[in-house]
Amino acid sequence: MSISKTEFARRRKNLMALMEADSIAIIPSAREQQRSRDTAYPFRQDSDFFYLSGIDEPESVLVLLPGRRHGQFLVFCRERDKKMELWHGGRVGPEGMCEHHGADDAFPIGDIDDILPGLLEGRNRVYYSMGRRAEFDGQIMAWVNRIRGMESTGAIPPGEFTDLDHMLHELRLFKSAAELRLMRKAAEITTRAHCRVMQSCRPGMFEYQLEAGLQHEFSMSGARYAAYPSIVGGGQNACVMHYVDNSDKLRDGDLVLIDAGCELENYASDVTRTFPVNGTFSAAQRALYDLVLSAQLAAIEEVKPGNHWNQPHDASVLILTEGLVQLGLLKGSVAALVKEEAYRPYYMHRVGHWLGLDVHDVGDYRVAEEWRVLEPGMVMTVEPGLYIPVDDLSVAKKWRGIGIRIEDDVLVTEEGCEVMTAWAPKTTKEIEALMAA
Ligand code: GLY
Numbered sequence: 001m002s003i004s005k006t007e008f009a010r011r012r013k014n015l016m017a018l019m020e021a022d023s024i025a026i027i028p029s030a031r032e033q034q035r036s037r038d039t040a041y042p043f044r045q046d047s048d049f050f051y052l053s054g055i056d057e058p059e060s061v062l063v064l065l066p067g068r069r070h071g072q073f074l075v076f077c078r079e080r081d082k083k084m085e086l087w088h089g090g091r092v093g094p095e096g097m098c099e100h101h102g103a104d105d106a107f108p109i110g111d112i113d114d115i116l117p118g119l120l121e122g123r124n125r126v127y128y129s130m131g132r133r134a135e136f137d138g139q140i141m142a143w144v145n146r147i148r149g150m151e152s153t154g155a156i157p158p159g160e161f162t163d164l165d166h167m168l169h170e171l172r173l174f175k176s177a178a179e180l181r182l183m184r185k186a187a188e189i190t191t192r193a194h195c196r197v198m199q200s201c202r203p204g205m206f207e208y209q210l211e212a213g214l215q216h217e218f219s220m221s222g223a224r225y226a227a228y229p230s231i232v233g234g235g236q237n238a239c240v241m242h243y244v245d246n247s248d249k250l251r252d253g254d255l256v257l258i259d260a261g262c263e264l265e266n267y268a269s270d271v272t273r274t275f276p277v278n279g280t281f282s283a284a285q286r287a288l289y290d291l292v293l294s295a296q297l298a299a300i301e302e303v304k305p306g307n308h309w310n311q312p313h314d315a316s317v318l319i320l321t322e323g324l325v326q327l328g329l330l331k332g333s334v335a336a337l338v339k340e341e342a343y344r345p346y347y348m349h350r351v352g353h354w355l356g357l358d359v360h361d362v363g364d365y366r367v368a369e370e371w372r373v374l375e376p377g378m379v380m381t382v383e384p385g386l387y388i389p390v391d392d393l394s395v396a397k398k399w400r401g402i403g404i405r406i407e408d409d410v411l412v413t414e415e416g417c418e419v420m421t422a423w424a425p426k427t428t429k430e431i432e433a434l435m436a437a
């Protein structure tokens with residue numbers, strides 16, 4: 001594990017410092033999800049739960065009790081079980097939670113109904129992210145009601161419920177040195193995977209075969225899972241934002257858009273490259289590609305401390321609109337076209353999102369109604385694109401069905417920014433050279 005025990009403890013301490021006195025935070029783990037009959041999806045821990053503990057087991061609950069003399073960090077988890085462990089692999093168990101994960105105390109998950117009401121009693125405020133897990137929401141209400149039922153004996157039920165998200169996600173937004181090391185490593189594996197498939201691509205291959213090349217590189221580098229389903233879209237499939245069928249044959253003369261990133265120790269990378277199936281851009285493809293690249297570089301220029309969240313997006317909109325006018329896909333004055341969002345049929349998403357434990361990571365984009373100001377330690381993607389619908393009769397035929405996106409992972413630094421995924425080639429010249437090699 002690359003994040004140390006001390007760092008997980010520091011995260012809990014930072015969160016508890018933001019919590020009110022006499023409060024309690026309750027964070028349930030992710031659940032195992034059934035894929036088919038007796039088969040489960042690979043388990044992926046809830047990002048908030050992982051961020052605060054590093055624990056990778058289902059059926060667990062974290063409890064934080066700032067200021068509690070008999071222990072501030074409690075864990076409920078599965079008990080050790082020789083037979084279950086023989087079939088399904090090891091469990092940490094309550095003792096292990098104290099020994100390896102810094103819990104002050106740990107209990108079998110089966111005892112939670114008996115123990116949790118006692119921990120809630122007398123705490124003014126409960127921090128809990130309501131509404132995500134109906135079953136667990138119900139359990140919390142049942143515990144509170146149990147205390148209400150004992151008010152005549154002097155028990156005091158909690159008076160306030162507060163969403164934990166805002167406070168916790170504010171902490172997650174700023175990446176530590178250890179997190180950045182991991183994210184750079186994920187970025188490196190991902191860029192290697194993109195290079196590999198650029199080199200292996202030939203007309204007549206299937207999209208899923210390029211996906212296999214990505215997965216090979218991820219797994220061989222110790223990142224078993226993609227951070228999200230890989231998108232491999234040849235030709236007009238590139239114009240479907242979340243295309244994941246990856247089932248079509250790649251045709252000579254088409255572009256292919258690949259949006260794929262590995263997940264390493266739960267940290268995501270998220271990279272898109274678009275390249276010609278046969279290794280050479282056509283004139284029309286090159287013109288649109290160079291435009292998207294200019295927009296991406298202009299947007300990256302705007303990623304620096306003091307600029308606000310929307311400046312990179314605004315930069316991409318301006319460059320793309322100017323270019324669409326120059327190439328004849330839009331007609332009119334650039335200022336008016338920007339104002340009326342005439343680019344939206346061709347550029348319908350935002351320039352990026354926060355990146356971290358989740359691919360669309362947590363953190364507010366606005367603060368008090370204003371776009372958030374960028375600060376060192378934040379990581380975001382920069383990913384403008386152009387997608388010309390195949391049935392758009394308002395543009396010349398040569399543009400139709402072309403979809404292009406270029407996406408990098410960018411860290412805000414003291415001086416400006418660091419493109420963590422710069423390794424993957426993105427000028428037409430670099431791409432053609434790599435594919436010819
Ligand atoms: N791969 C999802 C995204 O680029 O946001």
Ligand code: MN
Pocket residue numbers: 259260270271272407
């Ligand atoms: Mn992406």
Ligand code: MN
Pocket residue numbers: 270352353381383407
């Ligand atoms: Mn993205």
